[in-house]
Amino acid sequence: MDDVIEIEENALAYIKQRGNVLTVRLSPRHGCCGGSANVAVAEAISPKDPSLFQRYHHQGITLFTDPKLTYQGLKINVEGFWKLRHLYVEGASVLAR
Amino acid sequence: MSMKQDTSSPSTAEGMGLFERFLSVWVALAIVAGILLGQLAPAIPEALSRLEVAQVSIPIAVLIWAMIFPMMAQIDFTSIAGVRRQPKGLTITTAVNWLIKPFSMFAIAWLFFMVIFQPFIPEALASQYLAGAILLGAAPCTAMVFVWSYLTRGDAAYTLVQVALNDLIMLFAFAPIVVFLLGISNIQVPWNTVALSVVLYIVIPLAAGYITRQSLIKKRGAEWYDNVFMKRVGPITPIGLIITLVMLFAFQGEVILNNPLHIVLIAIPLIIQTFLIFFIAYGWAKVWRVPHNIAAPGAMIGASNFFELAVAAAIALFGMQSGAALATVVGVLVEVPLMLALVRIANKTRRHFPADAH
Numbered sequence: 001m002d003d004v005i006e007i008e009e010n011a012l013a014y015i016k017q018r019g020n021v022l023t024v025r026l027s028p029r030h031g032c033c034g035g036s037a038n039v040a041v042a043e044a045i046s047p048k049d050p051s052l053f054q055r056y057h058h059q060g061i062t063l064f065t066d067p068k069l070t071y072q073g074l075k076i077n078v079e080g081f082w083k084l085r086h087l088y089v090e091g092a093s094v095l096a097r
Numbered sequence: 098m099s100m101k102q103d104t105s106s107p108s109t110a111e112g113m114g115l116f117e118r119f120l121s122v123w124v125a126l127a128i129v130a131g132i133l134l135g136q137l138a139p140a141i142p143e144a145l146s147r148l149e150v151a152q153v154s155i156p157i158a159v160l161i162w163a164m165i166f167p168m169m170a171q172i173d174f175t176s177i178a179g180v181r182r183q184p185k186g187l188t189i190t191t192a193v194n195w196l197i198k199p200f201s202m203f204a205i206a207w208l209f210f211m212v213i214f215q216p217f218i219p220e221a222l223a224s225q226y227l228a229g230a231i232l233l234g235a236a237p238c239t240a241m242v243f244v245w246s247y248l249t250r251g252d253a254a255y256t257l258v259q260v261a262l263n264d265l266i267m268l269f270a271f272a273p274i275v276v277f278l279l280g281i282s283n284i285q286v287p288w289n290t291v292a293l294s295v296v297l298y299i300v301i302p303l304a305a306g307y308i309t310r311q312s313l314i315k316k317r318g319a320e321w322y323d324n325v326f327m328k329r330v331g332p333i334t335p336i337g338l339i340i341t342l343v344m345l346f347a348f349q350g351e352v353i354l355n356n357p358l359h360i361v362l363i364a365i366p367l368i369i370q371t372f373l374i375f376f377i378a379y380g381w382a383k384v385w386r387v388p389h390n391i392a393a394p395g396a397m398i399g400a401s402n403f404f405e406l407a408v409a410a411a412i413a414l415f416g417m418q419s420g421a422a423l424a425t426v427v428g429v430l431v432e433v434p435l436m437l438a439l440v441r442i443a444n445k446t447r448r449h450f451p452a453d454a455h
Contacts, residue, residue, distance in 0.1 A: 080175060
């Protein structure tokens, strides 16, 4: 786990096409009977409030990441096509809110 | 976060607040409150029941949309692009949810309600309970699976994909499965009534959720959507659920007071089905050597149900006073304790599965 977060080649190319910025953050999901949990998501945009994130220059891009997600062996990849093409985070478990 | 070294399991208290851990207690209190309301102030439910348009009760429709919309609004359908990533896990969960679960629910419920419990439940009421069980069996969990996945340290990306895939299948499969199983149970429900309930309680909330999600993310960004919009809208689901239950039992009072034992009788086949479905999916995953962080959420989604949809469909098809509606509510009553038992089983058997897939 040498990398803050590993970024696959295809994902890196996708991020570079969209402005060289990657945000990896936690997205809450609410349960129907109450309760909620967080899933890690990746987006090729800057965060609304960068001060809430750790900032790195990594593999030629600017990476903003939730502190809970660094050095965890996570990998960013890209999948899908056309409107469904999106980044995703490999290696993350569902987390507590 | 990284599951490679972490062998501990999250505590229930971390993943679930007071409300959800004691959901059975709140549901029981809602039942009592509803019965009291129906007995002490019958004018209130009667007045509400008159607010109908095209035989659809407007207060109930609003409550049901309040329950279902927040869940639909958090589904990320772009995740569907990830279906090729964990083919074994998705094959198991899809086959169990759509080819096994509805039919095993029907078979178990039929055996108990129509045969074993025949001396205790009148035939007409037994058919209604069977219908409620069929509705529960045709709707796999949509939102709570994230909490179960957290409690078993499930893979986040896989959980997102399986929820998106199951919701998409549900859109097309729920009505045909329900109509088929009700048909072979000799419970006649007009196709147009089923179609109306699917449009009202699946298609409209799903479309509204999708449009809301897409437009607000475009306008305000995904971070705002998750942390501001969904934070406000998400908790509406359980509130809507409890108010719906109070309303439902305001109408159900006589049935419950005359047959209090029926709640226990309805719970028995539902409990058996929950364990059966969990063990089929979990055992299948073990045979196929699926990693635990895929196997556990894959088994949980089928074991748990989309209660809000089942309750909504039961009310739309059979009415507030129906035995079918009561049966779906018993499903809510037993949900959390049962699923927490399955979480414990999954966590205790982790070592029997291959290392987590990351």
